[in-house]
Amino acid sequence: MAKTPKKEYCYLNGKIIPVNDAKIPVIDIGVLRGYGIFDSVAGIDDRIVFFDEHYKRFETSAKIMRLKIPLKKGEIKKIIEGLLKRNGYRLSKIRLVLTGGKTIGSLDFDRRSENFFILAEKTELPPKDSYTRGVKLITAEYEREIPRAKSNDYVAAVYLQPSQKKAGATEILYTFRGNVLEATTSNFFIIKGNKLITAKDGILFGITRDKVIGLAKRSMDVEERIVKTSEFKAADEAFITSTYKKVMPVVKIDNLIIGNGKVGPKTRLLMQRYNELEQK
DSSP states (O other): OOOOOOOOEEEETTEEEEGGGOOOOTTBHHHHSOOEEEEEEEEETTEETTHHHHHHHHHHHHHHTTOOOSSOHHHHHHHHHHHHHHHOOSEEEEEEEEEOOBEETTTEEOTTOOEEEEEEEEOOOOOTHHHHTOEEEEEEEOOOSSTTSOBSOOHHHHHTHHHHHHHTOSEEEEEETTEEEEESSSEEEEEETTEEEEEOSSSOOOHHHHHHHHHHTTTSEEEEEOOBGGGGTTOSEEEEEETTTEEEEEEEETTEEOTTSSOOHHHHHHHHHHHHHHTO
């Protein structure tokens, strides 16, 4: 007899319900116009990783997009903890999603009708060889419209998936007018000598990004500035950071080999330091 699939639960507008039963109205502006925000948090067993930092960014995104979070910080944390226990996964991808609500006319919405839901889905770590051998990125010309807000607009990332898969790349690295920005779901860094270099403008400030910058300052110089695509050739090492990828080494961008094509010592050190920090 086939085993019955485990029922997964989520939070939606005041209720804990099975994910398959969750619905939002088709007239929600998040559906019709893609207007909404989200944040992604990692869960390990029943522990939320860096919740305070993620909530602060979610709050910032809401302010930028003129959306109101319907619950207080402590209430949201309790809901997430309850979902983690109820779903019972070893590793979880927690997503907070807030949409504008009922569409008015064509481009406005009722700011008292937001839809807020929380998912706590099962996830797994990336393949080990992503960290031991490094990964490839490919570039695309694109700059997000409101980079400081973590909005639901991932049209470019979705559109570019066939190109990413064809190239065997882990992510798309966005560049714009010769400047290096960020990847589809991560921030990007290069290392030159004893300098860690990353973009400062036109990007979303990742939580992992900020943690890694702090860890790097123990032993390296850090430059947050305009980064040119021409700097790829001179880079000794490169890596991306995100909540679910952590610190992931990059050894190839398009057809260019980074450094000697292997995971560098400074990247390995930052990988170790971040993994230790995340477990605290």
